[in-house]
Amino acid sequence: MYIRVKRSKTTYFIQCEPTETSLDIKQKLHDLIDQPVSDQRLILVSTGEVLEDSKSLADLKVENDAVVALTLRKG
Template identity: 85%
Template sequence: MCEPTEKILDIKQKLNDLVDQPVNNQRLILFATGEVLEDSKSLAEQKVENDAVVALTLRKDDSEFEDVNIARPNDFYQSRDSDGGNW
């Protein structure tokens, strides 16, 4: 859970405990815009709203960051017809 007043650097420090990656190996990207979030600014300053999707990418061995590749559940699962019968 993050607060709007939290700076990106503070969030990366929390993530370090979860993913065991130093903050300089992390990049947070606002998925809707593709904007890389700046460490020195808060979520609110960068207009990251509640329920926004923020992608975490990590630095690879070649010093480049991973590409963002987010798949939606609909990309994997078919839905039933409106009558609930066929897939």
């Protein structure tokens, strides 16, 4: 499966498995955007729910082609 992670005017297509955690997705994003995992927050757009790092995508009800918003903590 894949998810779309949107940040400002940029969309990242992330290949992932339902068993992966939100933290795994943040690590993949870290490799792409060079932002520390601790400064990232992922929000499922359809529900507005913040994705917890320790839960799997399946537990968080993230489905294939889901849109996830990425917010970054200001330093």
